[in-house]
Amino acid sequence: MNKYSKNLLTFFKNIKNLPLTRSHFTYFPDRNVKKVASHGVQKMNMFQAINSAMDHALEEDGSALLFGEDVGFGGVFRCSINLRDKYGKDRVFNTPLCEQGIAGFAIGVANTGATAIAEIQFADYIFPAFDQIVNEAAKYRYRSGGIFDCGSLTFRVPCGAVGHGALYHSQSPEAYFAHTPGLKVVVPRGPIKAKGLLLACIKDKNPCIVFEPKTLYRAAVEQVPVGSYVSEIGQADILRKGSDITLIGWGTQVHVLLEVADLAKKELNVDCEVIDLVTILPWDRETIANSVKKTGRVVVSHEAPLTQGFGSEIAAYIQDKCFLHLEAPVKRVTGWDTPFPHVFEPFYLPNKLRCLSAIKELMNY
Amino acid sequence: MSALRQIHKVLRCSSNVAAGLSRNIVPIFNAARCSSNVSSDHPSMFPGAKAPFVSEPNFTLPSDYSPIPIYRVMDAEGVVNPSQDPNLDRDFVTKMFRDMVLLNTMDKILYESQRQGRISFYMTNFGEEASHIGSAAALENRDWIYGQYREAGVLVWRGFTIEQFIDQCYGNVADIGRGKQMPVHYGSKDLNFVTISSPLSTQMPQAVGAAYAMKRKPNNDSIVVCYFGEGAASEGDAHAAFNFAATLSCPVILFCRNNGFAISTPSHEQYCGDGIAGRGPAYGIATIRVDGTDVFAVYNAMKKAREYVLRENKPIVFEAMAYRVGHHSTSDDSTAYRSAEEIEIWNTTEHPISKLKNYMKKKGWFNEDEENAFVKDVRKQVLKQISVSEKKLKPNWREMFQDVYHEMPEHLKEQMGELEKHVEAHPDFYPLKNFKA
Numbered sequence: 001m002n003k004y005s006k007n008l009l010t011f012f013k014n015i016k017n018l019p020l021t022r023s024h025f026t027y028f029p030d031r032n033v034k035k036v037a038s039h040g041v042q043k044m045n046m047f048q049a050i051n052s053a054m055d056h057a058l059e060e061d062g063s064a065l066l067f068g069e070d071v072g073f074g075g076v077f078r079c080s081i082n083l084r085d086k087y088g089k090d091r092v093f094n095t096p097l098c099e100q101g102i103a104g105f106a107i108g109v110a111n112t113g114a115t116a117i118a119e120i121q122f123a124d125y126i127f128p129a130f131d132q133i134v135n136e137a138a139k140y141r142y143r144s145g146g147i148f149d150c151g152s153l154t155f156r157v158p159c160g161a162v163g164h165g166a167l168y169h170s171q172s173p174e175a176y177f178a179h180t181p182g183l184k185v186v187v188p189r190g191p192i193k194a195k196g197l198l199l200a201c202i203k204d205k206n207p208c209i210v211f212e213p214k215t216l217y218r219a220a221v222e223q224v225p226v227g228s229y230v231s232e233i234g235q236a237d238i239l240r241k242g243s244d245i246t247l248i249g250w251g252t253q254v255h256v257l258l259e260v261a262d263l264a265k266k267e268l269n270v271d272c273e274v275i276d277l278v279t280i281l282p283w284d285r286e287t288i289a290n291s292v293k294k295t296g297r298v299v300v301s302h303e304a305p306l307t308q309g310f311g312s313e314i315a316a317y318i319q320d321k322c323f324l325h326l327e328a329p330v331k332r333v334t335g336w337d338t339p340f341p342h343v344f345e346p347f348y349l350p351n352k353l354r355c356l357s358a359i360k361e362l363m364n365y
Numbered sequence: 366m367s368a369l370r371q372i373h374k375v376l377r378c379s380s381n382v383a384a385g386l387s388r389n390i391v392p393i394f395n396a397a398r399c400s401s402n403v404s405s406d407h408p409s410m411f412p413g414a415k416a417p418f419v420s421e422p423n424f425t426l427p428s429d430y431s432p433i434p435i436y437r438v439m440d441a442e443g444v445v446n447p448s449q450d451p452n453l454d455r456d457f458v459t460k461m462f463r464d465m466v467l468l469n470t471m472d473k474i475l476y477e478s479q480r481q482g483r484i485s486f487y488m489t490n491f492g493e494e495a496s497h498i499g500s501a502a503a504l505e506n507r508d509w510i511y512g513q514y515r516e517a518g519v520l521v522w523r524g525f526t527i528e529q530f531i532d533q534c535y536g537n538v539a540d541i542g543r544g545k546q547m548p549v550h551y552g553s554k555d556l557n558f559v560t561i562s563s564p565l566s567t568q569m570p571q572a573v574g575a576a577y578a579m580k581r582k583p584n585n586d587s588i589v590v591c592y593f594g595e596g597a598a599s600e601g602d603a604h605a606a607f608n609f610a611a612t613l614s615c616p617v618i619l620f621c622r623n624n625g626f627a628i629s630t631p632s633h634e635q636y637c638g639d640g641i642a643g644r645g646p647a648y649g650i651a652t653i654r655v656d657g658t659d660v661f662a663v664y665n666a667m668k669k670a671r672e673y674v675l676r677e678n679k680p681i682v683f684e685a686m687a688y689r690v691g692h693h694s695t696s697d698d699s700t701a702y703r704s705a706e707e708i709e710i711w712n713t714t715e716h717p718i719s720k721l722k723n724y725m726k727k728k729g730w731f732n733e734d735e736e737n738a739f740v741k742d743v744r745k746q747v748l749k750q751i752s753v754s755e756k757k758l759k760p761n762w763r764e765m766f767q768d769v770y771h772e773m774p775e776h777l778k779e780q781m782g783e784l785e786k787h788v789e790a791h792p793d794f795y796p797l798k799n800f801k802a
Contacts, residue, residue, distance in 0.1 A: 070629045073702045094630045096599035097565065125564055128601055164485035166547040168563035307776070336766065336780050342485075343536040343544035344765035346796055347784065353794050357787060 023163065023215075024349050025255040028239075029222045030192045039227030047217040049191035049224045050079045050156070053198040054117060056228040058087045061115050064202070066092045068102055068119030068156075076121060077158055077217050099125055103132035103155070107140070107207075110150035115202060123159035123211060124168040130176070137207040138182030151205035156198070158214035159187075160252055161303055161349060166342035172251070172304040172335075174211055178281045178313065184208040184233055185280040187251040190220040193278065196231025204233060211280075213251040236284035238291065242273035245297040245359055248288060248314060250277045253301050253350065260355040267356070270363055280310055288314065289321045296327035297362045301350045306334045328365035331358045392436040392449075392666050394651035394673065394681065433642045433654045435686055438661040441714045443723025451665055455730050461502055461660055462725060463739060464521045465494035465718050470743045471527065472517075472691070475534060478751055479548075479695040484534045486548045490517050492658070492690030495717030496622055498522055499663025500685070504590060504671060509579070510558045511572035511591040513565065514549055515622065519592075523556040527743075531750045537757035538801050543768070544760050565597040569606030569619070573680070576610070576617035580678050588674045589617040595684075596627020598641045607648040610680035617680045618670050619650075622657065624689035629702040645682030657685030658717040661724075688715070761801045762788075 044052065058064050066080060066087075072094040074081030084092040095102050099120055106118040120126045126133075133155070141149040161170050177185050184206050188194035194212060201208035239254065240261055247257040254276045261272035273291050277283055292298050298318060300311035315330040333350040341348055408417050438449040453461075472489040479487040490497065497518025506523055510516070517530070529541065533551050536544030542552060542560060552560025559575075562568065572591030579585050597603060598621060610617050621641040625632050632640070645652025651673065655662045663685055670681045688711035692699045699708075713719060725731035766773060766781045773781075788795050 069627070072634075073629045076628060076696070094634050096635050097596040097627045097630065098599040098601060100601045101599070127564075164547070166550075166563075167545065169547070306780070336784070337777055338765055338769050339545070341545050341765050342547055343759045344762055347762045347765055347788070351794075353791055354787060357790075 023219070024161065024346070024351050025215075025252055026259050027190070027216070027220050028255050028258040029220070030190055039225060041223040042226050043221060044191050044195075044224040045218050046188070046191045046194050046212070046220045047077055047079045047081075049195040049222075050198055050212065051081060051083070052224065052226070053195040053202075053228075054080060054083060055086070056199060057115065057117060057202045058083060058091060060228065061202075063114035063152075064091070064117065065109055065114065066117045066119075067095050067105075069097050069121045070094060071119050075119060077214060079156070079217070080119070099127075099129040100132055103129035103137065106153050106155070107132060107137050107150045110153035110207070111140075111148060113152060115152045116150075116154070117202060118153070118155050120155055120157045122169055122214075123157045123173050124171045126155075126157055126173060133177070133183070133207070133209070134180050138180045140182075140207075142182060149205070150207050152202075153207045154198070154201040154204075155207075155209045157209060157211050158217075159211040160213040160215060161340070161345065162215045163345065164342065165340070166345075167339045170303075170340040170345075172211065172302065174250075174280045174302075175304055175308055175310045175313075177209055178310050180281075182207070183281060185211065186233055186278060187211045187213065187280060188216075189213075189251060189254040189276050189278075190216060191222040191224045193231055193237075193276075195224055196229050197233065197278070199228060200230035200233050203230060208233070211251065215252055231278070234279045234282050234284055236278050236287040237276045238273065238287065239276055240272065240274040242271040242295065244271040244295055245299065245362060246273045246275060246288070246291040246295045247355070247359075248275045248277055248298065248300045248311075249302065250280065251303075253303060256350070256352050256355060257299075257301060260352045260359070263352060263356050264359050268360060268363065270359055272359070277314075283314075285317055285321070288318065292318050292322045293325045296325050297365075298326075299331045299333055299355060299358050299362065301333040301355055303335050303349060305337045306332060307337050309334050328362040331362055333358045392653055392655070392662075392669060394653050394670075427638055430639065430643070432639045433645075433652060433684075435654050435656050436662050436666055437656040437659050438665060439659045439720055439724055441720055441723070443720055443725070443727055445661065445724060449661070449665060451661055451668075453661075453664075455728070457502075458721075458725065458728075458730065461498050461664075462718070462721050464498050464518065465660070465721065466736070466740060467527075467743050468494055468497070468518045468521050469718060470740055471530065471747050474744065474747045474751070475531070475548075476691070476695065478534075483751065483755060484548050486695055487534065488515055488549045488694045489691035490515055492711055492716065493622055493624055493685075493687045494518055495660035495721070496620075496657035496663050496685040496687055499660040500590065500620060500667045500683075503664045503667035505587070507557060507587045508671070509572075509575055509587065509589045510556075511568040511575070511589065512558065512561055513568065513593050513597060513622075514561050514563065515594070515624075516592045517549065517551065520551055520553065520556060520558055523553075523558065525551065525553055525556060525558075527746050527750050528754070529553070531747070531754040532757065535754045535757065536759060537754055538760045539754070539757055540760075543764050545768075566593060566600035566602035566606070569593055569597075569602050570609055572619075573606050573610045573613070573615045573617050576615035576680075577613055580614070580616050585616075586675065588671055589615075590620055591617060592620045592622060594627060595621055595623040595625075595632050595641055596630060596635055598644075599627075599635055607644060607650065607680075607682070611649045614678050615680055616674045616678050618667070618674055619680060619682050621682070621684045622687065623684055624657075624687045626689045626693070626699070626703075628693040628697060629699070631703075640684055640686075642682060642684035648682075650680050650682045652682040652684070654684040654686065657687035658711075658715055658720060660717060660721050687717075690716070758801045759799050762795075762797075 106116040109116040501522035534548035576589035642654040
């Protein structure tokens with residue numbers, strides 16, 4: 001520290017400190033750890049769990065490649081740290097700065113049967129690759145009569161709110177991709193799930209996108225199985241059983257809903273069933289319908305905007321399959337229909353209080 | 366046969382014109398490069414290429430082309446090539462120098478303020494001050510700027526105030542951008558500086574479109590300058606911009622700030638071939654490469670480029686070579702991928718401010734006490750402004766719903782109403798005291 005920054009420090013100490021951001025959720029770690037044969041568990045945060053998954057994938061499959069912008073030195077979120085040293089720079093490497101290139105390149109790798117693990121640095125920057133993903137990856141098998149595919153392709157894509165990311169470091173674009181037959185789309189809620197889902201996607205015979213809530217990379221810590229394992233794609237997790245109302249979310253929002261369930265119990269004596277949808281496409285309709293038939297009330301909550309968010313699809317399905325079981329309309333608590341704003345983030349997010357208000361409203365309907 | 370002869374004649378003619386032009390224009394734009402081993406007797410009639418035929422199936426290799434040279438006026442000691450001295454007067458050079466110093470000083474403090482948690486994010490411009498100031502100084506303020514995110518010096522030159530910079534970083538009620546974007550996403554209608562957006566290269570085809578529309582205005586006397594990094598030049602939008610600018614003859618300067626790094630990715634992993642400048646001729650665009658740490662080289666070349674672009678209604682590819690002395694952003698620690706020794710060279714003898722300082726010393730235009738006082742004063746202003754900007758309230762939270770559309774549609778009015786009711790019911794839960802009522 002030089003003299004100058006010392007002065008600066010003194011200056012900053014002397015002016016009133018305004019809290020810049022605050023986390024909008026409390027992390028609820030998974031305690032249900034599946035036993036993985038002959039390996040124990042280890043404390044890992046989410047980026048370490050993802051690193052461990054990719055380590056397994058690269059070790060188990062000599063054709064597997066890992067690439068993307070700044071992946072070589074470990075990636076901007078440190079998910080690929082040390083993997084270049086371990087597996088060589090012909091397998092773990094930087095690409096030029098071009099998402100459409102990354103996606104197209106990954107498809108080509110997968111066309112040959114090799115495994116491609118491609119990182120798009122931020123979900124907000126996936127859109128130049130939209131054509132490659134939507135028109136190419138998703139349709140390869142269909143359009144070729146099944147003679148060509150790119151099923152050994154997985155995109156890893158950091159997404160979601162972080163407190164100060166504003167328009168272009170906060171978005172949750174899962175609904176755009178949910179509108180694309182041929183893709184599988186998953187969102188982990190924490191380290192255990194992130195590792196299992198990533199390994200499942202890598203092994204899956206279809207192009208998959210893993211949207212990783214980036215705020216969880218460091219904030220989420222769990223006892224993660226050290227060995228290789230998969231979490232089932234297309235299977236929602238009932239995290240808390242309840243009888244009065246079903247709360248559905250994915251990614252970070254699951255943790256908001258778990259806290260809301262506690263609040264609802266305490267303040268309203270309402271018994272919430274909390275479901276992590278886990279997979280956006282193809283989604284677990286059965287688990288949702290069964291839960292809603294039991295509770296008769298449902299809140300779907302996501303960070304992405306309301307209109308045409310994935311909550312719309314869930315609501316439409318519920319009214320179709322559970323109409324006579326419903327005690328109240330399906331309620332969506334989501335980001336507003338605006339771009340994701342910087343200083344207004346506390347007003348934008350579907351926070352616990354907005355979710356709790358929705359529960360109150362539905363219970364009194 | 367006569368058609369062929371005509372084509373041949375046109376080709377010869379145009380190359381003579383090009384040669385004539387290059388003699389008169391200093392610095393020289395590399396409008397075309399010749400390859401050897403061709404016979405020009407019977408140029409082809411293919412619509413896609415007017416090229417001569419040859420009888421050997423030889424590859425044209427990257428090594429057949431010599432790299433586009435780097436135009437430089439001043440060395441590290443501040444010694445200027447007399448034939449290239451722009452002979453700027455003392456006041457002008459002092460403004461250049463002080464704007465560079467102001468930018469550098471403000472960057473240091475705002476970077477620290479992010480580390481202290483005062484602002485959420487920051488990006489410094491260290492090492493690239495000359496390419497900002499040298500280029501901005503050669504333009505007219507009516508010329509439109511499409512920036513990437515590391516061009517704050519252009520705004521400094523045009524008169525964006527310390528207050529405006531810092532209010533934007535705080536996203537407070539005085540922020541022109543109304544608190545919508547992260548820090549350093551500046552914009553100014555008054556200064557013809559289009560608001561920064563984080564996605565890379567998206568501004569490039571936009572700049573080209575703006576230039577095309579400008580060209581069509583009667584008696585147009587403005588051009589467009591689009592800044593972008595060498596990493597961003599890998600995006601598909603960069604290709605679109607180069608190709609549209611060339612085919613649609615747009616008066617735009619495509620200004621590449623080649624600072625050697627895209628976050629951690631060094632330029633040698635970003636591209637092969639002769640950098641970004643090397644692409645210009647391939648797209649049919651006049652091109653120049655300059656030393657981006659030499660404010661006079663940037664200035665001279667930009668001045669010529671502006672004249673050319675306006676006169677010819679054609680684009681220029683302009684590559685300014687520099688070194689990103691700072692980290693990519695406050696989210697990055699660049700010592701994870703490069704050595705401190707390497708950075709040190711570019712932060713001392715090769716630093717653009719050091720070079721201009723040496724020049725001014727030689728001219729007897731540098732008064733150590735006055736310049737120290739200037740830095741001290743800038744620091745004082747910036748620190749004072751931080752405490753002022755920090756105390757300013759954020760805009761009314763309802764502004765979150767504004768400017769999504771020209772007029773707020775019904776569904777957004779409903780959503781705003783819903784949030785109003787919710788916030789009224791739970792005022793303690795929201796940081797209302799920090800927002801304008």
